[in-house]
Amino acid sequence: MTEMMTDDDGGDGKLSKCIVHLPRKWTSDNLKKFLDEQGIVHKSAKKKKGMVVGFVTFEDAEQLKTAVEGLEGKCIGSKKIKVADVIPRSFENKAKQGVVVPQRESVNDEAEENSVSDGLKNDCSNNSSPALGGSSMRARSARDVVTPLAHMSYVDQLVHKVNALMQMLKKLTRNARKACPSGVSLPDWILKSKERGGLPCELEGIMESPLTDGYRNKCEFSVGYSLQGKPTVGFMLGNFREGVTAVEEPIDCPNVSRIACKYASIFQEFLQCSGLPIWNRFNNTGFWRQLTVREGRTNRKSSDTENSESSIAEVMLILQVCSVGVDDATVSSEFERLVQAFVAGAAESAPSMPLTAVVVQDHQGISNAAPADAPLRLLPIPQPNNGTLAESTKDGKEARIHDYISNLQFCISPTAFFQVNTLAAEKLYSLAGDWAGLDQDTLLFDVCCGTGTIGLTLAHRVGMAEDVMGSLLKEYLHSIPQNLDEVTSASQSHKEAISAESESAVADKMLETESVTKNCPEINQEASGSLGIKEQVSECPEEKSSTSGSGNTPAQQFKKVVAIVDPPRMGLHPIVIKALRTHPHLRKFVYISCNPESLVANAIELCTPSPENNEKGKKDNRAWRNMSSAGLARHRVKSMPNSEPFHPVKAMAVDLFPHTPHCELVMLLER
Numbered sequence: 318m319t320e321m322m323t324d325d326d327g328g329d330g331k332l333s334k335c336i337v338h339l340p341r342k343w344t345s346d347n348l349k350k351f352l353d354e355q356g357i358v359h360k361s362a363k364k365k366k367g368m369v370v371g372f373v374t375f376e377d378a379e380q381l382k383t384a385v386e387g388l389e390g391k392c393i394g395s396k397k398i399k400v401a402d403v404i405p406r407s408f409e410n411k412a413k414q415g416v417v418v419p420q421r422e423s424v425n426d427e428a429e430e431n432s433v434s435d436g437l438k439n440d441c442s443n444n445s446s447p448a449l450g451g452s453s454m455r456a457r458s459a460r461d462v463v464t465p466l467a468h469m470s471y472v473d474q475l476v477h478k479v480n481a482l483m484q485m486l487k488k489l490t491r492n493a494r495k496a497c498p499s500g501v502s503l504p505d506w507i508l509k510s511k512e513r514g515g516l517p518c519e520l521e522g523i524m525e526s527p528l529t530d531g532y533r534n535k536c537e538f539s540v541g542y543s544l545q546g547k548p549t550v551g552f553m554l555g556n557f558r559e560g561v562t563a564v565e566e567p568i569d570c571p572n573v574s575r576i577a578c579k580y581a582s583i584f585q586e587f588l589q590c591s592g593l594p595i596w597n598r599f600n601n602t603g604f605w606r607q608l609t610v611r612e613g614r615t616n617r618k619s620s621d622t623e624n625s626e627s628s629i630a631e632v633m634l635i636l637q638v639c640s641v642g643v644d645d646a647t648v649s650s651e652f653e654r655l656v657q658a659f660v661a662g663a664a665e666s667a668p669s670m671p672l673t674a675v676v677v678q679d680h681q682g683i684s685n686a687a688p689a690d691a692p693l694r695l696l697p698i699p700q701p702n703n704g705t706l707a708e709s710t711k712d713g714k715e716a717r718i719h720d721y722i723s724n725l726q727f728c729i730s731p732t733a734f735f736q737v738n739t740l741a742a743e744k745l746y747s748l749a750g751d752w753a754g755l756d757q758d759t760l761l762f763d764v765c766c767g768t769g770t771i772g773l774t775l776a777h778r779v780g781m782a783e784d785v786m787g788s789l790l791k792e793y794l795h796s797i798p799q800n801l802d803e804v805t806s807a808s809q810s811h812k813e814a815i816s817a818e819s820e821s822a823v824a825d826k827m828l829e830t831e832s833v834t835k836n837c838p839e840i841n842q843e844a845s846g847s848l849g850i851k852e853q854v855s856e857c858p859e860e861k862s863s864t865s866g867s868g869n870t871p872a873q874q875f876k877k878v879v880a881i882v883d884p885p886r887m888g889l890h891p892i893v894i895k896a897l898r899t900h901p902h903l904r905k906f907v908y909i910s911c912n913p914e915s916l917v918a919n920a921i922e923l924c925t926p927s928p929e930n931n932e933k934g935k936k937d938n939r940a941w942r943n944m945s946s947a948g949l950a951r952h953r954v955k956s957m958p959n960s961e962p963f964h965p966v967k968a969m970a971v972d973l974f975p976h977t978p979h980c981e982l983v984m985l986l987e988r
């Protein structure tokens with residue numbers, strides 16, 4: 318639905334603006350032309366490349382009113398225009414403190430899905446889950462935005478999540494049924510789904526988070542202006558793409574620790590008198606952009622939920638700035654003053670707060686999502702007693718805090734992924750290990766391993782938990798008995814799948830490196846290599862042929878090959894799905910997902926019977942960009958190489974994100 322949002326710019330009645338949700342390909346000229354055609358008198362109209370909103374300025378409130386009336390009921394293409402108020406460009410209202418801004422009245426579904434804060438974001442958490450309801454655009458506080466379920470009791474939240482997940486899982490059955498090639502019988506799991514009310518397998522329940530409050534070990538606070546125009550460090554009340562830039566303090570957000578809130582408030586106070594400007598999202602200028610607070614906790618059991626704050630032993634602060642055009646001396650002096658403010662605030666707080674490292678990330682891009690190679694600089698921290706600077710290397714990449722999962726200590730670098738709710742993550746990994754049926758005869762692949770927490774915490778349950786997937790899979794394929802027709806043909810398909818040059822290039826690009834901790838519970842040793850699986854496909858230029866003492870290669874040593882996959886929100890890359898599905902010896906795997914919608918889409922591809930003659934190579938001009946993830950998955954099934962499908966065996970939810978609509982979903986797939 319097309320949307321038009323209006324903004325009275327602060328009550329002086331002279332200038333008003335609209336933001337129009339537009340086709341992505343439109344330019345400012347298209348927008349102007351459209352407004353002219355409709356006879357909409359306006360002062361200026363702009364649309365930024367790649368964005369789905371345009372900004373329309375009017376001479377006065379009367380002109381705005383006429384425009385809104387003129388646009389009522391009109392369409393752009395097939396989409397109907399909708400009019401709503403928008404939260405103002407708060408930075409322009411700085412001088413007009415105290416102005417009450419009109420609340421947005423209505424928004425489209427898509428906007429609602431994306432309407433929430435980027436404040437608590439990491440791979441696994443933003444409040445944009447269509448599956449679990451999204452959050453309200455009418456939010457007026459950070460609490461409403463980042464923890465929209467906080468008004469419910471925890472039990473009600475869990476029930477709400479289970480119900481939402483059931484609806485999502487039913488999509489898997491419906492779509493796999495639709496995608497099943499004609500002439501191929503429906504698999505048993507689809508036929509029996511009626512007995513489960515449409516579910517592809519039993520959803521066994523939901524595991525509670527040991528901690529429900531202050532559980533996050535990482536919070537990303539945006540820097541911006543509040544609705545009242547005050548420089549604020551907190552969470553955005555909506556999405557910039559919809560023109561929402563207001564930032565509100567994280568007060569009363571139950572998932573944020575007191576320590577994280579306090580550091581945000583120290584920084585906010587500092588900004589009131591900083592000589593450098595805060596980031597302006599409209600013209601992409603300014604200096605201060607974001608504050609990330611990362612906490613490292615002491616080793617505790619999941620039953621130790623009392624006084625969770627006292628377990629926070631280390632804190633790393635990561636400041637994101639854009640230093641373009643600011644001289645080095647000014648920057649250094651501002652950093653020094655800020656670090657002093659953090660140190661003083663931490664010492665004055667009761668109880669005092671840890672401060673382990675302050676790192677600066679210099680980033681010039683438009684969005685706050687900085688590339689992995691954005692420069693990091695470690696700031697020296699003065700010692701509270703004598704005012705001297707603590708010893709520090711200057712490279713921010715070397716900054717570390719530590720946290721524990723299942724008695725293992727992990728070194729966490731400033732940008733590494735680490736589950737935000739450590740105690741609940743421990744439960745999640747343990748469940749995945751149980752369902753994977755690990756034993757000493759198992760070779761375990763930890764796919765999308767990140768810091769390696771899954772492989773490391775489960776290493777003691779398997780025969781081996783390291784090495785590289787590519788060389789092992791290839792080695793394994795060579796050892797496949799030749800008399801098994803079915804197996805051989807599937808292997809051939811697998812080889813075809815992984816030899817496609819263009820796909821390999823894509824996969825190469827996907828590889829990334831993160832810091833990991835070695836698999837030694839008692840030592841805290843950091844490794845720069847990878848443990849578990851970094852490579853998702855068999856692209857291994859320098860294959861090493863290692864053999865065990867028995868003369869067997871590593872792969873031959875193990876009777877079972879099991880994968881636990883834990884991809885980012887977008888799910889598994891199609892080439893990985895193909896690799897998993899067409900490898901005949903992979904009989905079971907556990908899929909962990911922080912985005913049930915992408916799990917469902919991937920499971921459609923993994924569990925639908927493949928066509929006898931796949932459509933590989935056929936030209937298809939369908940507008941795949943407009944397809945839903947499930948629709949796209951159905952489409953991909955058509956070109957799946959002939960291979961035995963998996964079936965969903967059971968699913969379980971694990972609540973890593975109390976008070977938000979999010980939740981991890983674990984599914985066991987077998988064949």
Ligand SMILES: C[S@@+](CC[C@H](N)C(=O)[O-])C[C@H]1O[C@@H](n2cnc3c(N)ncnc32)[C@H](O)[C@@H]1O
Nearest residue numbers: 440734735736765766767768770827883884885
């Ligand atoms: C949901 S996290 C899980 C990480 C880890 N299993 C854990 O629980 O800490 C997904 C991880 O996949 C990594 N990742 C993203 N894209 C990837 C890719 N194409 N290949 C391998 N890993 C990827 C991310 O960096 C992130 O560490």
